[in-house]
Amino acid sequence: MIVQEKLNHFINTNRELIGQELQYHLKQLDIPEQLKASMIYSTEAGGKRLRPILLMASFDAYNHDNNKVLSSAVALEMIHTYSLIHDDLPAMDDDDLRRGQPTNHIKFDEATAILAGDGLLTLSFELISNDLHLTDGEKVQIIQLLSTASGPKGMVAGQIRDMEAERKAVTLEELETIHTLKTGELFRFAIRSGAYLGGATNEQIKHLDQFAHYLGLIFQVQDDILDVTGDAAKIGKPVGSDEANDKNTYVKLLGIEGAVEKKENYVTKAKKELSDADADTSHLMSLVDYFSKRDH
């Protein structure tokens, strides 16, 4: 219980901090009003800030001077937000609602949504390159990791593979490749860059990298499980919508029980890697359960 309360405190404090930092960086921009409003709209639209919180938890296992991670955490959330804006576009997933709110191109228009996404993506690199708390070497390392994770070898590849896999049967292996690219790469960036900036050794980072891989898969299996067993009000979409849209999911491939078993298996593996990382990873340990048991 105390562990749970500690984690909740950590999550709430940092969620608020990330929100403030995001707004600070966006509101001060001297740019066209419509573009600014559109960029702010999607970063404010009720995101859980999971990725920056992971980054901060990973950093926190080695270091407590938050100033060193804020720009990377904010940049990561900007990149995640840009990817959602572009994913929702009519030519992509064509979604009108996200988290119960109109998507960016519905609230504004398609052209603005495309440019808001482009703007957030580019701004994320500007932000890191201008951070006064990082050395040049640290900035370059973070930019390398972030551009690789989010670019054509990472998240963008996942997005195109996901579209190619639509309405065709895929194997479990193919499904995991898509998730690893589309979601897992940003999770890995969060964990690796947090640990790197915190001062972890290469050996520790290696274990954390494996941990992040499993955590990404836990996140995704739980997403698929929630689609079947969740509460529509909490998950923000109708229950069973994956099946209705003929989506490739763990539940479709393994059944509910198989999916739960798979998730438990990943939880065990993730925790093993954390133990091997040999640091104060208590927040990360609690986050595994948080991810595995989340109801939205």
Add this chain to the structure above:
Amino acid sequence: MIVQEKLNHFINTNRELIGQELQYHLKQLDIPEQLKASMIYSTEAGGKRLRPILLMASFDAYNHDNNKVLSSAVALEMIHTYSLIHDDLPAMDDDDLRRGQPTNHIKFDEATAILAGDGLLTLSFELISNDLHLTDGEKVQIIQLLSTASGPKGMVAGQIRDMEAERKAVTLEELETIHTLKTGELFRFAIRSGAYLGGATNEQIKHLDQFAHYLGLIFQVQDDILDVTGDAAKIGKPVGSDEANDKNTYVKLLGIEGAVEKKENYVTKAKKELSDADADTSHLMSLVDYFSKRDH
């Protein structure tokens, strides 16, 4: 005549070099085929490589070891290409042809075009961050300049202002603000980063920055003039299409003679700044005339 031949040699050699480098970086990518084909298609689509050539000419005024500028030149062309792909999308300018070839979303599809643009944008920062010829300090400086020039304060702002100005009358001042953001910022990046990497002093860079500003405007006035007086086969679109589309142009605001006069005025100013930059700027000097007198 000899000056002209020297410039042509410089342009042709570096155009080929940029093309080779671009292909080298793209072809080796281990990414989904469709994404890769789409990214390569638009970078190969007959671009003049003006921006990277400017960058290399600016560098060449101070230094001759090309290795130091190649990644910045290639990254710049990737960013320029991404902006064209996104500009051509149905929700933006809705163009089916560019330089006489099908635009990216026509050749592939809209989703692929959006992702190819996102991919090229992200890859440009990855490329610079991994360049073995640059120090960490140089990488950070280039990434700062490039992200600022191409992001929401620069090119992206120009794009949204351009759309907002469509089909409404603008003043000459507003027209120049749009061009300065939409085209000028990448020209400024080319000139500034080339000079910076070449070892120019801050004082020299200041003059070159002004030079780049005027060069961008010369480029744009000539574009507008060519739309009226050019050869359709050479400019790759029907003569008079700006007027037909009711576009805001220098010719519309000043008439042909006024536009030519404006251009000559900028040529004089650009050459003055170059003289003040005090280096071997002979290629840049010839490029002013090349930009001013180009027929496509």
